[in-house]
Amino acid sequence: MSSFQGSSSNANSMSIPQEEFIVRIPRDTRRKFTMMKMGTGSALDFAKLGDQPVKIERENNLKEYKTANDLDLVPKFGAGSEYGKDLKEESRRKKYGIMLKKYNPEDQPWHLKVGSGKSAKRYKGVREGTITENTSYYIFTKASDGAFEAFPVEEWYNFTPVVKYKYLNSEEAEEEYSRRDKTFNYFSIMVKKRLKKEDETLDEDEKDTKGKKKGKKAKDLILTDKDDWDDMEMSDDDDDSDADKDEDDDTNKNKKKKQKGGPKKVVKNSKKNSDDEAVEESDEGDFDDKEVDYMSDSGSSSSLSDLGEEDKDKKYDEKGVDQEAGLRNILDSDAEDEEEEGEKEEADEDMDDKDEKKEDKKKEDDSSSSSSEDDSDIEKDAKLASAIFLQGGKKEKKDKKDKLESSLTIASETKTEQRIPTPDKLKDKSIKRRAETPDGKTPSLKKHKTDDNEGITEDAIRRYLMRKPMTTKDLLQKFKSKKLNMTNEKITHVIAQLLKKINPEKKTINKKLYLSLKKPE
Amino acid sequence: MSLDLEKAHEPRDVDISAAGRGVWLVKVPKYLSEQWKTCANGTEVGKLRISKPRVSSKPDIVFTSFDVSKKAGPVLDSNGLIMPTTSTLPKKPTMVGSKNHKFIVTNVGNQNLVVMSQLKTEIPGKDTYTERISVEGKVVQRAECHPIVDDQYKQLKKDQVQAQNTPQRQVKLLTTIVQSYKPVNDHISNEERKTKKVEKRSRAEKEKVMDVLFNAFEKHQFYNVKDLVGITKQPVPYLKEILKEICNYNMTAPHKNMWELKPEFRHYKSHDETT
Numbered sequence: 001m002s003s004f005q006g007s008s009s010n011a012n013s014m015s016i017p018q019e020e021f022i023v024r025i026p027r028d029t030r031r032k033f034t035m036m037k038m039g040t041g042s043a044l045d046f047a048k049l050g051d052q053p054v055k056i057e058r059e060n061n062l063k064e065y066k067t068a069n070d071l072d073l074v075p076k077f078g079a080g081s082e083y084g085k086d087l088k089e090e091s092r093r094k095k096y097g098i099m100l101k102k103y104n105p106e107d108q109p110w111h112l113k114v115g116s117g118k119s120a121k122r123y124k125g126v127r128e129g130t131i132t133e134n135t136s137y138y139i140f141t142k143a144s145d146g147a148f149e150a151f152p153v154e155e156w157y158n159f160t161p162v163v164k165y166k167y168l169n170s171e172e173a174e175e176e177y178s179r180r181d182k183t184f185n186y187f188s189i190m191v192k193k194r195l196k197k198e199d200e201t202l203d204e205d206e207k208d209t210k211g212k213k214k215g216k217k218a219k220d221l222i223l224t225d226k227d228d229w230d231d232m233e234m235s236d237d238d239d240d241s242d243a244d245k246d247e248d249d250d251t252n253k254n255k256k257k258k259q260k261g262g263p264k265k266v267v268k269n270s271k272k273n274s275d276d277e278a279v280e281e282s283d284e285g286d287f288d289d290k291e292v293d294y295m296s297d298s299g300s301s302s303s304l305s306d307l308g309e310e311d312k313d314k315k316y317d318e319k320g321v322d323q324e325a326g327l328r329n330i331l332d333s334d335a336e337d338e339e340e341e342g343e344k345e346e347a348d349e350d351m352d353d354k355d356e357k358k359e360d361k362k363k364e365d366d367s368s369s370s371s372s373e374d375d376s377d378i379e380k381d382a383k384l385a386s387a388i389f390l391q392g393g394k395k396e397k398k399d400k401k402d403k404l405e406s407s408l409t410i411a412s413e414t415k416t417e418q419r420i421p422t423p424d425k426l427k428d429k430s431i432k433r434r435a436e437t438p439d440g441k442t443p444s445l446k447k448h449k450t451d452d453n454e455g456i457t458e459d460a461i462r463r464y465l466m467r468k469p470m471t472t473k474d475l476l477q478k479f480k481s482k483k484l485n486m487t488n489e490k491i492t493h494v495i496a497q498l499l500k501k502i503n504p505e506k507k508t509i510n511k512k513l514y515l516s517l518k519k520p521e
Numbered sequence: 522m523s524l525d526l527e528k529a530h531e532p533r534d535v536d537i538s539a540a541g542r543g544v545w546l547v548k549v550p551k552y553l554s555e556q557w558k559t560c561a562n563g564t565e566v567g568k569l570r571i572s573k574p575r576v577s578s579k580p581d582i583v584f585t586s587f588d589v590s591k592k593a594g595p596v597l598d599s600n601g602l603i604m605p606t607t608s609t610l611p612k613k614p615t616m617v618g619s620k621n622h623k624f625i626v627t628n629v630g631n632q633n634l635v636v637m638s639q640l641k642t643e644i645p646g647k648d649t650y651t652e653r654i655s656v657e658g659k660v661v662q663r664a665e666c667h668p669i670v671d672d673q674y675k676q677l678k679k680d681q682v683q684a685q686n687t688p689q690r691q692v693k694l695l696t697t698i699v700q701s702y703k704p705v706n707d708h709i710s711n712e713e714r715k716t717k718k719v720e721k722r723s724r725a726e727k728e729k730v731m732d733v734l735f736n737a738f739e740k741h742q743f744y745n746v747k748d749l750v751g752i753t754k755q756p757v758p759y760l761k762e763i764l765k766e767i768c769n770y771n772m773t774a775p776h777k778n779m780w781e782l783k784p785e786f787r788h789y790k791s792h793d794e795t796t
Binding site: 049138 | 526530531533537544551560561562564566636637639641654656660740741745779787
């Protein structure tokens with residue numbers, strides 16, 4: 001490029017038409033020049049806009065800045081404000097050497113709006129930092145006197161149109177591209193996407209509400225300490241008499257014994273040969289060997305004195321309970337007793353009913369079991385008492401303790417009967433039980449099976465609701481605390497199903513929905 | 522401040538009257554731009570000579586930079602204030618005399634480059650300013666101003682490198698005795714302040730203290746004991762005694778170790794008089 005190296009005189013000598021322009025620094029340097037890179041192929045041309053309004057503003061990131069730096073999150077005055085919080089924060093930052101960058105609106109991206117209303121096009125300009133670092137650009141404009149004015153460019157902004165319409169994201173586009181040969185109508189792609197989106201949002205909404213519910217329920221299901229729960233139990237059982245409670249405890253103890261005996265027995269059986277076992281089982285009314293097995297102070301006399309048919313069931317029963325015990329061996333026995341109360345009561349009732357029936361059959365052969373249940377409470381109680389005392393009388397080897405206990409049992413029985421006094425209800429129950437046991441199998445077996453499966457029965461819920469109004473939360477708590485081998489969701493699900501079946505009365509007290517059942521008159 | 526920020530985010534009209542104007546975007550070597558920045562406004566810094574050797578071919582453009590080092594006047598910054606002269610600083614190596622540059626013109630291609638200018642004008646008497654934003658034109662031509670590598674340019678580069686490599690701090694031999702003082706922890710001026718501080722606080726009437734407290738709690742909800750001591754000027758045990766009556770002490774996270782009024786004394790929502 002010798003021509004460039006040549007001086008002006010050289011150029012002059014060639015006598016080529018040439019123009020000379022003076023380049024000067026502008027007189028007014030207050031203007032700050034910015035380069036707007038509008039992006040390749042952008043159709044925006046300011047010269048052809050006509051009289052469309054063009055507005056520009058800085059993106060307001062003040063809120064983001066504040067939240068990012070924990071500034072002004074609490075009010076400065078009035079409620080919730082702390083005295084001297086700002087100063088303290090500042091001193092804290094100073095102490096730890098945190099330099100807070102000041103918020104500068106000049107550093108925020110531009111928002112350019114061309115046109116107005118809905119047809120407005122929007123652009124966002126983000127500053128490009130690297131260009132001006134090592135190079136300097138100048139704008140040369142022609143001044144009125146023919147000279148060039150050189151304005152320094154201080155900043156570069158990259159303007160990109162803000163996309164408002166929906167488009168396929170990279171994954172979706174990939175998917176669509178992969179089946180591009182199979183697509184007939186490309187217009188339907190976006191429609192399909194929109195439909196899908198709507199579905200999803202709907203689903204999400206549902207999920208959201210569900211999630212909320214679940215969340216709420218999960219929140220409701222507060223894990224309480226055992227003590228807390230005991231307290232709750234106590235308060236719940238306030239309406240029950242103390243005697244009843246004691247009784248329950250006693251019966252539970254009995255059960256406990258049996259439970260403890262259960263595994264022992266199983267082990268024994270496994271050691272012994274089957275013949276022996278058969279002999280033992282077949283022996284009716286002869287409880288000597290068993291008594292040795294269960295040797296204890298209280299003795300499970302009443303249950304043991306029951307008729308032989310129940311032995312088998314008991315065994316199953318024990319197994320079931322044993323399994324349960326295995327599940328929750330963490331708990332100490334008392335808590336377990338309390339928790340199992342409901343089930344036990346049921347079982348007791350069952351057994352009592354059985355006893356009753358048996359005795360009835362013995363006493364008055366012609367009367368059917370259902371009719372006996374139709375009888376009034378007092379009558380029944382009397383019968384019961386007489387039956388049991390008769391029994392006691394029959395077996396004179398029983399000591400006093402046993403008798404006392406049995407009387408206590410009676411008390412409890414009468415109590416339970418009083419709690420559910422309707423004959424109709426009892427009848428219902430009995431019918432149900434019979435329905436459950438079509439081929440003479442005892443209900444307790446079945447019952448336990450269901451308990452293992454669910455642990456939540458309609459009866460149990462009914463019982464709870466009859467005792468006092470409860471919220472669903474309370475109910476959940478009840479079953480939750482039973483430490484059933486179920487997930488929370490399953491428990492709630494089962495309860496919800498059962499509640500639907502029961503359809504209890506609903507009442508809102510203190511903005512909480514209480515469910516209750518009237519005690520049938 | 523916040524109002525100012527609000528204003529900074531206001532949408533502004535863009536003046537697009539000059540949008541049709543075509544401008545050149547010129548990349549300028551650094552030493553030139555540094556020179557130009559120190560120039561007084563309106564200085565002529567160079568000359569563009571455009572010649573067309575043949576009709577069809579591209580024009581040859583030569584940019585001749587003038588020697589502006591003598592013309593450097595008081596430099597105005599963007600606010601129109603005179604910037605301190607840089608004469609005290611070690612002088613940067615600059616090109617002396619006029620010099621020719623290659624001026625290579627390229628097309629913008631499909632890049633859409635628009636020039637925008639911001640003109641801040643302060644409103645006299647007020648603290649705020651108005652900002653005029655206008656589109657100054659569209660880039661129609663890009664150009665690069667290349668220095669021609671000759672001895673002069675090489676010398677300049679050499680000087681620049683040398684200037685860059687001179688260490689900023691150097692060892693200096695001291696010939697005279699340097700007066701040095703032993704550092705003192707506590708100056709006499711501090712002493713006075715200390716004695717003032719130990720002034721004993723006396724107990725005031727309980728009613729009055731409570732009034733002060735209620736007034737304080739009207740302004741903010743949470744207070745530290747230290748701050749309250751400063752506000753009420755009461756001895757700490759006495760103050761705590763009163764605080765226990767009317768306030769709760771927060772021991773947990775969000776407002777730890779702070780006092781707030783007991784709920785029965787609060788009137789934050791309605792801003793009622795708390796008495």
